Amino acid sequence: MGVSFDLFGTLVTADRPDDPADAVATELAKRDVAVPDDWATAYAEPHVDAPEGAEVPLPAHVSRALSSRGVDAEHNAARRAVVAAFDPTVETRPGALEAVAAARKRGPVAICSNCSVPELVGRTLVRSAFERDDFDAIVTSVGCGWRKPAPEIFDRTAAELGVATADLVHVGDDPRTDGGIEAAGGTAVLLEDLSLAAVPARLAASTPDEHSSND
Template identity: 60%
Template sequence: MAVTFDLFGTLVDVEYPVDPAEVVARELESRGVAVPDDWHVAYGERHVDAPTGAEVPLPAHVAHALDSRGVDAPGNIVRHAVVAAFDPDVTRRDGALTAVRDVAAHGPVGLLSNCAVPELVPKTLIRAGLRGEFDAVTTSVGCGWRKPHPNAFEAVAAALEVSSETLVHVGDDPETDGGVVDVGGRFVDVTETPLSAVAAELEPEP
């Protein structure tokens, strides 16, 4: 058995920008990019024809949104702007570190997070004091697929060198995290089973 954890809303809480398009616009403008007048419209449009369940990295989305309005911006500038726009305060949830360490007694422990922003997950783990606690860290921006797509769970299983059927995924969203059951795994919902009880939940019944 291998245990994987969701990150945002499960192990940590973060303050997301209320208006992501506006924050990204400010970061772009501070780097000399001429943001179009209808930026909020462009930001909200779909610009990349990706398969269902595939992750589109936010810098790619932003670059295509700018290009759709005739604005050409170097990719490194767009990436830096996006990374700077999503630089949140992070609070580790009560019992998170203990839960991760306790379940390690049952086998490999991984992290599987939906996140379209490069660098955000590693940064969050550092700020939450969780860096180095996982045998594998898999993100949607890294593997190319978002939960609940089976490919996301199969990616973290491969990183942990286990079969997807052995996964127990701990998360807070049945719609996304619950997708583990489609690859034969098990879902533990932290809205029903608190982090302090996750390890006990994995103990075999007598």
């Protein structure tokens, strides 16, 4: 049995810009990129034709949005601006350390996180109370190309842990995304009706063929 955890909203809280488009625009301007007058509109438009469930890295989206207005961002400016715009203050949620420690008693443990910003998951973990070796694998949507609830991200997480997807228990706070593990054949432990402090007991009661989310 392997256990994976959602990161944002489950193990940690991390602030994000109130207006992401404006935050990215500010960082682009710092890098001498000419920000279009209708940037908010350009940022909100789709610019990458991706398959359903696929992740579009935010720097790619920003670059395409700029290109749609005739602006070229050179020297990796779009990526650097995005990384700087999403630079969070992080707090480890009460009970998170204990939940991960309990999971490690059951088998290998991973992070399985939706995140379109490169480097953000790594920087978040560095600023949290966790150590890098608390996790045997870190799988992100920007890294693997698929967003929860797509089964591909859960399959990748299970493979990284060396278990079958059916033997993966995923802990998260969002039924829509984290609950997708059940369609992939695994088990969801959702914080919808379960406190993080109750996760260790829930994991102790889990078996690989159990597919119940909250009971």
